[in-house]
Amino acid sequence: MQFGASMFFTDYSMTAGALARALEERGFESVWAPEHSHIPASRKTPWGGGGDLPKRYYDVMDPFISLTLAAAATTTLLLGTGVCLLNQRDTIQTAKLVASLDQVSGGRFLLGIGVGWNREEMENHGTAFETRAKLVRERVEAMKAIWTKSKAEYHGEFVDFDPIMAWPKPVQKPHPPILVGGAFPQGARRALRYGNGWIPIAGRAPLEDSLAAFRGMAAEAGRDPAEVPISTFxxxxxxxTIRRYRDLGVSRMVMTLESETAETILPVLDRWAALIRQV
Known part of the structure; x- marks a missing residue:
């Protein structure tokens, strides 16, 4: 089992570079940056975590900027979006961002993606809530073409472009792992359809039941579950609990850190490092 940490990087939190160095020094495998382009003032869509939406959701920096800083500050730590909201991003430009970050990091990027939950946020980007999942799938398929072909084209319902030439190509072949976030069963189905991993959120639903069903779905889809490892956030x-998740077959556990300074965060990392040594 590998261990990572996620933080909403803000102008008042520990910097991405400083956190990444601290994680690498303590034996963590990865650092993860979530994203929200903005939060509409209407706040009509309820937050899945329950209660009021935390302030860090309004304040979070762009994940590709944060992870570039993390890449420059480390040598082995993996760098993941947790998660990138593809339904709110341009397909061709995002393909270039992913490939560029994979290049400058020496092949250390993990593309965690999701279909999003905030209806008003995505509608401000011109995305319809009801068709967001299909839009994300088409964008993933189109980006795979861009990453792997010298002249890429894609023709779908929402994404449509004639042959283009776009570089750089990713270091990782055929492309960085695509880890699909989302609850069971919809998120699991998407991960099996076009992903290289599944990200369920620990604590939102009984994980034991979901993992057993996921393996059955993988068999039905003709995919080896080992090719679609599970990361829990x-x-x-x-x-x-960590040992139980390990025994259930979870490949990676990602803890969520508050958007705080090093004075608050480093003791938390030290406690986790002690736990990791016992696993």
């Missing part, structure tokens, strides 16, 4: 700071 929101990992609890509890050794028994």
């Amino acid at each position: 929101g990992a609890p700071e509890d050794l028994d």
